[in-house]
Amino acid sequence: MGVMRFTVHPPDLLEGLSATDMLYISGMDGRIYPTRGEWSDGVLACRRPLSDSGKLTVPFPHNQRGYSMLTSTSLREREEPYLLMIELARGALSSLRDQWAAWEMGHMAIPQVFRDLQSSAFSAFASACASQSDVDRACELARNAIEDTRRAANVLVDAYVIQRMTSLRRNSHLPTGLLGCALDPAALESQNSEFFLSAFTAAAIPISWKSIEPHEGNYHWDLADDLVEFAQQNRSVIKGGPLIELDDGGLPEWLAPWKNDLLNLPSFVCDYIETAINRYTGKVRIWDVSDFGNTGQALDLSEEHRLALVARTLEAAHRTDSDAQFFIGIDQPWGEYQRKGNHRLSPMQFADALVRSNLGLAGVTLHINTGYNGPATFPREMIQISRLIDLWSLLGIQIHVKLGCPSSPRHDPLADPRLSVNEQVGEEPWCEEAQSEWIERIVPLLLAKPAVTGVFIENFSDQHSHRFPHAGLLGADGHPKCQFAPLRRQKHQDLT
Structure with a gap:
């Protein structure tokens, strides 16, 4: 010791x-x-x-x-x-x-x-x-x-x-990278859709297994179909998923009896992967196949079994649509979760094992969030975020980043109950202006990195169920928050 x-x-x-x-x-x-x-x-x-x-x-x-x-x-x-x-x-x-x-x-x-x-x-x-x-x-x-x-x-x-x-704008006529947001039903309302289209070039469509198939064999595709159609009509680049979420409670409840059946469980998972990708082949070209594989506690699977399951999902996805790009989500990319001694692999080791397996992994989606207690990343300075991206770029694959930051210290009843806003913020509590300031600094930094090909905001609206408290672009009452302004400016600069 x-x-x-x-x-x-x-x-x-x-x-x-x-x-x-x-x-x-x-x-x-x-x-x-x-x-x-x-x-x-x-x-x-x-x-x-x-x-x-x-x-x-x-x-x-x-x-x-x-x-x-x-x-x-x-x-x-x-x-x-x-x-x-x-x-x-x-x-x-x-x-x-x-x-x-x-x-x-x-x-x-x-x-x-x-x-x-x-x-x-x-x-x-x-x-x-x-x-x-x-x-x-x-x-x-x-x-x-x-x-x-x-x-x-x-x-x-x-x-x-x-x-x-x-340098990028002088030497290229193309946008620096995708700038998008995870959609929810609020985006389908006419006024809200205008806000979305004014700020983003890409749309992330949640197609989580738990939401799509809450009961075995009973699929609910209506919302996902509507969101995909909305994005297509407005010529937004579509990113689907995550399809499989391996955090605690991320998989359908009806799967629990199969958690110890390590032969049949992957068959259920891969069947859903194939069903979802087949449904949107030709419409969705970028997929987050799985998320939270490096940290998740779904069905009490061991780290080894989670890695094997993620590998199987990538294999099934690539077999279903070999022309699409497939990503995996990486939670807590600095690896803070290892301090508790429950994980052997660092985030990069987890991703590197999949890259070396040659399963068609195009990139990783890194979760970077600030201002939260619970299973979230610890607060970091911009130079530390820059060094993190440089480190992950050594894998030689694309990097997408998913961002979350609170606009209020109050309790959010529609957020994940395991997460709360960190109130230890000195004299200035989190507010919309603070959220906007953080977004305004981090988004250009990420898009300036050669390996980063997409930046996505965690969720569009706080009106519907979401993971991180007060991280949406619309408040719980439907009003647009201050962070729309820097996102609009970024989109305008990228397209001029």
Whole structure:
């Protein structure tokens, strides 16, 4: 059993952040170890199975809205506790300088504002390291270094997006990528359809097995047919699915008696895959075949059996329509779920196994969401999201991203009860303006990435059943939210 210790100062630094539940230690290869956090007299002890060097990732509160996950550099175990604030500043600054070097070698023009902020952050960090005999001063300087590093990172990312998008629009007459949203019945209303068409070039049509066949042999295709027809009439690119959802409760209830029959269960699944794809052959060319395969707990299937089942679904889908493009959904793409010790495969290992199997996998759909408690991704900075996409692009396949962010901290009765809006956001709670601001920053960043061929909003309306609370473009009362504005601007810029 390995243990790393960190002195937390000021003592209330991580108060209210559920830090012991969220923290984890990862290795040099990015693998996340099962990690348990314990408090004792202002010292945070992080326990894991191995004693190798590792990086601590922990939630860190910022001076403005909310918190994000910060990661230290690789540290060895030692008896004397590390000073947490200094190690987080070291990690943030190191990561920033690595990205700066990579983009500068790629001939990106680096703004002077970034250089000044980075220099200020480095000076504050150096002073903090030299002042560790005075813990109060060292932590104050380290916090200044973290905030300057954060501001510098935002400047660097903004410069990357501007330069990359300018280059794409100058050298190509095609849109940078699909910009879409998951449809629901609200989109079929005339006024709402105008809102949708003003902002998106693509439509994601939910064709979940649980909704389509709630009782064995009794199919409900009406809504899916109407949504596909709507998208066709308006010349939107259609993405169907996910067909199979492997999260807890994602499969039809009538399938439960077959959960231990590992020979016949795949036959039921593949039969639905073939039925759905055959129904929309020629209309739907892009499919999310399965979702939550890397994290799901459907029917208490083991990780090995889920991987085998996803492989079978891809095989069946490709056999049914070899001309279509098939994706799989990846939940929590940073791999936070591994910290609990219930999963052996990282998200990339799960996807890589399917890529190497040569089953016709065209790409992955990554779930990136912020502001939620429960089975969701932890909050990340834009530069961390950029590095995540760069990492996943190493697989050499397409990347789609599904986005979710709340517009209100209130309870959402139509959302997944396992998820709630994170209220630990400092003085500024989540609101429509905050949601719009996040969308305005992340969508251009994602579309600027060469490997990203599609970005999709989690759901269109909060009026109908949905997964993430208050993530829709329309409120529960049907009013259009502020995030329509940046999405419209993005579509207009892509088409001009």
